[in-house]
Amino acid sequence: xxxxxxxxxxxxxxxxxxxERLTSLLGERLSLAEAVxxxxxxxxxxxxxxxxxxxxxxxxxxxxxxxxxxxxxCRVPLIPYGAGTxxxxxxxxxxxxxxxxxxxMNAILEVRPEDLDCRVQPxxxxxxxxxxxxxxxxxxxxxxxxxxxxxGMVSTRASGTNAVRYGTMAENVKALRxxxxxxxxxxxxxxxxKSASGYDLTRLFVGAEGxxxxxxxxxxxxxxxxxxxxxxxxNFPDIGAACEAVIETIQIDLPVARIELLDAAxxxxxxxxxxxxxxxxxxxxxxxxxxxxxxxxxxEIFTGIVQDHGGVPGTWAxxxxxxxxxxxxxxxVFWAAKSANPxxxxxxxxVCVPISRLAECVTETQxxxxxxxxxxxxxxxxxxxxxxVILFAPPNDDVQKExxxxxxxxxxxRALAMDGTATGEHGxxxxxxxxxxxxxxxxxxxxxxxxxxxxxxxxxNPGKVLPPETSLHKG
Numbered sequence: 001x002x003x004x005x006x007x008x009x010x011x012x013x014x015x016x017x018x019x020e021r022l023t024s025l026l027g028e029r030l031s032l033a034e035a036v037x038x039x040x041x042x043x044x045x046x047x048x049x050x051x052x053x054x055x056x057x058x059x060x061x062x063x064x065x066x067x068x069x070x071x072x073x074c075r076v077p078l079i080p081y082g083a084g085t086x087x088x089x090x091x092x093x094x095x096x097x098x099x100x101x102x103x104x105m106n107a108i109l110e111v112r113p114e115d116l117d118c119r120v121q122p123x124x125x126x127x128x129x130x131x132x133x134x135x136x137x138x139x140x141x142x143x144x145x146x147x148x149x150x151x152g153m154v155s156t157r158a159s160g161t162n163a164v165r166y167g168t169m170a171e172n173v174k175a176l177r178x179x180x181x182x183x184x185x186x187x188x189x190x191x192x193x194k195s196a197s198g199y200d201l202t203r204l205f206v207g208a209e210g211x212x213x214x215x216x217x218x219x220x221x222x223x224x225x226x227x228x229x230x231x232x233x234x235n236f237p238d239i240g241a242a243c244e245a246v247i248e249t250i251q252i253d254l255p256v257a258r259i260e261l262l263d264a265a266x267x268x269x270x271x272x273x274x275x276x277x278x279x280x281x282x283x284x285x286x287x288x289x290x291x292x293x294x295x296x297x298x299x300e301i302f303t304g305i306v307q308d309h310g311g312v313p314g315t316w317a318x319x320x321x322x323x324x325x326x327x328x329x330x331x332x333v334f335w336a337a338k339s340a341n342p343x344x345x346x347x348x349x350x351v352c353v354p355i356s357r358l359a360e361c362v363t364e365t366q367x368x369x370x371x372x373x374x375x376x377x378x379x380x381x382x383x384x385x386x387x388x389v390i391l392f393a394p395p396n397d398d399v400q401k402e403x404x405x406x407x408x409x410x411x412x413x414r415a416l417a418m419d420g421t422a423t424g425e426h427g428x429x430x431x432x433x434x435x436x437x438x439x440x441x442x443x444x445x446x447x448x449x450x451x452x453x454x455x456x457x458x459x460x461n462p463g464k465v466l467p468p469e470t471s472l473h474k475g
């Protein structure tokens with residue numbers, strides 16, 4: 001099973017020496033406190049909180065480089081940490097080592113409105129950045145829900161509700177500064193809108209989950225705030241009809257800004273948690289953005305699509321406070337589901353399929369849940385063919401956990417059979433290692449060669465992204 005893979009750790013680590021040298025460098029900014037160490041390994045799901053031996057709070061790129069050099073000298077693992085919102089065990093320390101907290105590197109270094117870009121440190125959060133940009137008429141659109149750090153969003157190739165219009169982090173990062181595993185600092189990319197120069201190292205580090213280098217600075221694309229934004233909801237008789245409406249919307253290239261699916265069970269949880277009274281049916285949350293005239297034409301076309309698939313259009317909200325309430329309810333789905341399952345631990349997973357296979361994949365997944373007496377939430381950024389499933393089990397019920405893990409494996413197999421991917425958003429971390437070989441085949445050899453070249457000692461977030469069959473533990 002994906003969550004049962006054993007990670008092989010180095011036997012020549014000198015953690016004591018690393019802690020002694022890091023204490024000399026950082027003083028009180030190196031924490032050995034148990035509560036701090038557990039906090040830096042614990043994510044919101046049932047992934048085990050495997051704590052590091054210490055947590056280092058860096059405040060500059062130079063400090064990051066020195067911390068990396070110390071860990072390399074002592075053969076000690078180094079796990080980058082932003083806000084701890086990732087969901088697949090990315091921040092766990094299966095081999096111990098040092099958690100490198102970058103949250104104090106949170107300066108917005110430069111904004112160039114004329115070029116629609118900015119430079120930030122990795123600890124800047126998306127809400128912090130958009131608050132800073134408010135008076136410029138620009139915004140940063142990538143919105144994974146949680147107030148994640150920009151560095152973490154780059155490392156996990158985050159996307160979210162706006163990705164159907166603005167793309168993922170991969171399309172919105174122009175350049176990076178990165179500390180390599182030997183402490184060397186490199187700069188990738190440029191502020192130019194395009195380049196044909198050399199290998200695209202920027203995209204190599206985007207989504208690498210901290211296994212190839214530590215990101216210390218990011219140059220981001222920015223976008224103009226639309227003149228008019230209107231959001232609304234519509235519900236459907238069944239989840240397949242909702243998905244078919246999404247498919248048609250995307251296939252006719254209707255410029256929707258966001259289009260999100262919540263199944264009937266999720267709507268019930270959202271109603272209770274967010275004090276709403278939405279019909280408990282499969283529902284699409286939708287948003288259009290642009291000029292007023294064009295938006296109303298788009299809404300009219302979309303309304304026709306909804307009705308053609310048996311859906312019922314709801315009310316439309318143009319006031320910012322009304323739209324915020326709607327999207328806050330969508331972003332709080334995980335916590336709504338947790339609230340509806342008190343005392344339980346959560347397993348959350350995601351897959352992504354070609355848009356033409358969306359309805360088939362979602363409906364088969366819902367049938368699978370019913371056939372195995374599993375209840376939970378189906379919710380997704382369906383304009384990209386990406387959806388999530390959240391399921392729950394009692395903390396000590398190993399039988400139920402095994403049933404859920406078996407379901408998660410079937411879900412991934414289903415997505416891969418449809419030419420999809422094991423994860424469209426969460427990333428690999430430790431939780432999805434078992435699926436990498438089936439999805440990528442011999443391409444894993446190239447990935448391992450890249451890892452070997454950039455991190456020959458395997459100290460950067462070991463046990464993540466690449467399955468443990470790798471031979472990178474030599475050195």
